[in-house]
Amino acid sequence: MADIFDVIADGTRRDILQLLLDRRTDGADGTSVSHIVATLGVSQPTVSKHLKVLREADLVSVREEGQHRFYSLAPVPLNAVDDWLVPFLDDQGETDAVIASLPESAVHAADMVGRAAASAKHAVTTVFSRWPGR
Template sequence: MADIFDVIADGTRRDILQLLRERSAAGEQGTSVSQIVQELGVSQPTVSKHLKVLREAHLVSVREDGQHRFYSIVAEPLEQVDDWLVPFLLDESDAAAAVASVGAALPESAARAAEGIGRVAASAKHAVTGALKKLGA
């Protein structure tokens, strides 16, 4: 399997992932190749080539319905990117607190919930910081 960072380094693949994420959030049960082609304005062979790479990296799943294929995002492999990136988004005090809290024993379900909340908080902080920088604040 290709390195996840190599896979998401391509802008077209990131655009496809973003589109699939948005459609999934809107309740779509899959997106056809023709819908991706139409949304992104990229040729069908190009979309198919990128979907193959995403499929091999386990970032998308495919459901076949006759001759049509419907793609959905699989976000779990992106956790590797998240795990690598989050320390860059944390302040020194946040990082120290995170390291200190690792020793605290939590039930597994609580630890998973805390991890999810931490990811969302780091992502939100990054988004707000980026927006403020764009606004010149």
């Protein structure tokens, strides 16, 4: 599997991931290649090439219906990016000591709450950015 940082380093792949995230937030059950092509204004072969890389990195899942393929975001591999980035955001260095003192179940619960909060913040931000008149 490719290094997750190499995968997300490409701007077109990040655009595809953002589109899939936005579509998931809107309640879509997958996004067709043709929708990605039309929305991003990128050629179908280019989109297919990038989707293959994203599939191999387990960042997207694909559902086939007849001759059509629908892609959905599978963000779990991005946890590695999150895990790498968080220490850089910790100014005081106290977080690691606090986490080390907690039972594993509490660490897992805190992680889940943090991810839920980040997801909720993103959803609210997305809704308000699309609000008419803004």
